[in-house]
Amino acid sequence: MRNALIICQKELRSYFSSPVAYVLLTLWGVVFGYFFWAALGHFLTYTVESQMSGRMYSINLNEQVIRPLLQNVAVIGLFFLPMITMRIFAEEKRTGTIELLVTSPIRDLEIIIGKWLAAMLLYCCLLLFTVIHFLFLFKYGNPDWKPLVIAYVGLVLEAGAMLAIGTFISSLTKNQIIAGATTFAVLILLWVLAWSDFSNAGWAHVLAYMSLVNHSESFMRGVVDLKDGIYYTTLIFLGLFFTARSMESLRWRS
Amino acid sequence: MINVKELTKRYAHTTAVDHISFEVAKGQIVGFLGPNGAGKTTTMRMLTCFLPPSSGTATVAGFDVLEQPMEVKKRIGYLPETPPLYPEMETAEYLKFVGQLKGLSGAELQKRIDYVCERCSVADVRNKLLGKLSKGYRQRVGLAQAIIHNPDVLILDEPTAGLDPKQINETRDLIRSLAGSHTIILSTHILPEVEQTCEQVVIINKGKLVATDSVRNLQARARGAESILLEVGGRNGNLETSTVQQKLERVSGVSRVVCKHQVDSRAFFEVESQKGRKVRGDLARAVVESGWDLNELRPAAMSLEEVFLQLTGQDAPAEGTAAKGAQQQ
Ligand SMILES: Nc1ncnc2c1ncn2[C@@H]1O[C@H](COP(=O)(O)OP(=O)(O)OP(=O)(O)O)[C@@H](O)[C@H]1O
Ligand SMILES: [Mg+2]
Numbered sequence: 001m002r003n004a005l006i007i008c009q010k011e012l013r014s015y016f017s018s019p020v021a022y023v024l025l026t027l028w029g030v031v032f033g034y035f036f037w038a039a040l041g042h043f044l045t046y047t048v049e050s051q052m053s054g055r056m057y058s059i060n061l062n063e064q065v066i067r068p069l070l071q072n073v074a075v076i077g078l079f080f081l082p083m084i085t086m087r088i089f090a091e092e093k094r095t096g097t098i099e100l101l102v103t104s105p106i107r108d109l110e111i112i113i114g115k116w117l118a119a120m121l122l123y124c125c126l127l128l129f130t131v132i133h134f135l136f137l138f139k140y141g142n143p144d145w146k147p148l149v150i151a152y153v154g155l156v157l158e159a160g161a162m163l164a165i166g167t168f169i170s171s172l173t174k175n176q177i178i179a180g181a182t183t184f185a186v187l188i189l190l191w192v193l194a195w196s197d198f199s200n201a202g203w204a205h206v207l208a209y210m211s212l213v214n215h216s217e218s219f220m221r222g223v224v225d226l227k228d229g230i231y232y233t234t235l236i237f238l239g240l241f242f243t244a245r246s247m248e249s250l251r252w253r254s
Numbered sequence: 255m256i257n258v259k260e261l262t263k264r265y266a267h268t269t270a271v272d273h274i275s276f277e278v279a280k281g282q283i284v285g286f287l288g289p290n291g292a293g294k295t296t297t298m299r300m301l302t303c304f305l306p307p308s309s310g311t312a313t314v315a316g317f318d319v320l321e322q323p324m325e326v327k328k329r330i331g332y333l334p335e336t337p338p339l340y341p342e343m344e345t346a347e348y349l350k351f352v353g354q355l356k357g358l359s360g361a362e363l364q365k366r367i368d369y370v371c372e373r374c375s376v377a378d379v380r381n382k383l384l385g386k387l388s389k390g391y392r393q394r395v396g397l398a399q400a401i402i403h404n405p406d407v408l409i410l411d412e413p414t415a416g417l418d419p420k421q422i423n424e425t426r427d428l429i430r431s432l433a434g435s436h437t438i439i440l441s442t443h444i445l446p447e448v449e450q451t452c453e454q455v456v457i458i459n460k461g462k463l464v465a466t467d468s469v470r471n472l473q474a475r476a477r478g479a480e481s482i483l484l485e486v487g488g489r490n491g492n493l494e495t496s497t498v499q500q501k502l503e504r505v506s507g508v509s510r511v512v513c514k515h516q517v518d519s520r521a522f523f524e525v526e527s528q529k530g531r532k533v534r535g536d537l538a539r540a541v542v543e544s545g546w547d548l549n550e551l552r553p554a555a556m557s558l559e560e561v562f563l564q565l566t567g568q569d570a571p572a573e574g575t576a577a578k579g580a581q582q583q
Pocket of ligand 1: 266268269270289290291292293294295297298335443470522
């Protein structure tokens with residue numbers, strides 16, 4: 001495990017000593033900032049209107065602002081995560097530094113876990129940025145914090161699964177563009193599998209069950225569903241396991 | 255220390271390494287010699303557990319590269335063909351990372367970093383970004399990372415590529431000084447480098463082992479028959495090449511005389527002696543006594559270069575390996 005931490009530390013240092021982390025943080029900040037501003041704006045006009053008309057609508061920050069925003073965070077993540085994972089292995093292969101890692105006395109799995117962990121931590125930095133926004137809501141409103149925490153656990157798990165898939169795809173090629181584009185396509189597909197529930201057939205249920213979003217809904221509602229937790233954890237394990245296989249087989253083939 | 259038996263690596267369309275066997279004793283420096291595409295890098299990658307062999311076995315310090323890769327990796331320092339540097343890291347930071355990967359930590363790690371910076375003359379770029387280093391410095395940092403954990407076995411793929419002449423000499427000295435306590439394999443196309451640094455040579459061509467012997471034996475093999483270059487000038491502006499040639503052929507011990515070319519009244523000859531005969535004195539006397547000028551007489555560079563070219567079946571020293579070696583010197 002010490003070795004995985006060494007790799008993780010090195011990855012984090014490369015994220016933060018190159019522009020990568022800062023550019024991602026800035027872009028994320030701009031995009032999420034807009035979402036937050038728009039959502040809050042709508043909410044405020046809605047409250048003002050409801051007060052002026054004298055009718056009592058139920059006003060709930062959690063339901064009307066926080067939940068939609070968190071769902072949007074997941075969607076923005078869908079676009080940002082491939083950008084984090086695309087370089088993970090592709091770059092090391094292109095520049096030849098993979099030769100250093102693989103000929104050092106550490107296991108492939110330690111390399112993979114270290115890199116995945118670093119990507120997770122970078123994503124957590126992005127999430128931290130959204131937390132700061134929500135703290136404002138606590139200052140001016142009185143939202144419930146428990147569902148918020150559970151939703152964040154869901155977001156982290158979901159991102160973990162997506163990052164594991166991206167890590168696997170990055171280990172298949174030395175071209176970052178190919179890795180990024182393929183990851184993006186695969187994640188979108190996994191996302192929209194939820195739409196296959198138009199049919200009542202068994203396969204449609206299976207497809208819909210595999211969708212990434214379907215499993216985040218309960219978390220977003222502030223409910224911990226063990227099934228969903230297991231789904232994401234399984235995806236993480238599968239992704240990292242296949243990455244290990246791919247590292248091995250690439251070595252055999254090339 | 256290193257034991258390679260019938261090692262083979264097949265790619266989809268080529269056999270890069272074809273049943274190669276050799277041994278390296280502890281503390282020796284072995285030069286791995288071969289033209290481009292000979293399979294040097296591929297062999298080294300198999301020895302460092304980067305690539306698994308298609309067939310055959312290789313053991314390092316008694317551990318098989320396939321069965322116990324961890325044990326092998328612990329004992330090897332490897333400088334790949336392109337130094338594996340992270341452009342966004344600083345030199346010291348990078349060496350620390352590599353040291354940690356190899357299992358060093360704390361004060362010992364710090365000591366080793368200082369030591370290798372000193373040894374590989376990278377102390378003056380300690381706090382520079384690797385991406386901004388020149389080719390030669392990148393190579394030196396690559397060498398520094400290979401020796402950071404003081405490994406038993408060093409595998410260096412073209413360690414002097416891209417260095418300036420002064421640095422080439424320093425690197426060779428460094429490599430030589432590491433021998434004894436370390437077992438070293440280095441690949442190169444520069445023949446004088448092998449002559450200067452290595453005790454043992456392994457020559458491969460197109461994936462096949464061509465020769466493996468000590469440098470001294472190979473040089474002796476080359477010296478058997480001497481080849482001499484002669485420049486003869488006529489006294490009064492004209493010179494009959496054929497006469498000179500006949501005269502030279504009549505010197506005892508000479509087996510063959512070839513007139514290379516003629517410029518005005520000067521002619522260039524290549525004379526080959528019979529095995530073990532010293533003919534230079536007689537040649538000089540023959541020329542002078544016939545009333546011609548002896549402008550130049552020197553042994554043709556008969557070195558590993560020629561053996562190498564003979565063995566690898568290339569006979570045009572004007573191009574390829576020999577020329578490359580000559581230029582870089
Ligand atoms: N990944 C690969 N896939 C297919 N063929 C390869 C691969 N790597 C190397 N080869 C082939 O294997 C052969 C040996 O290559 P190798 O890199 O070992 O040569 P080398 O002796 O190191 O040459 P150089 O002096 O140019 O460095 C070459 O014919 C090369 O084309
Ligand atoms: Mg090579």
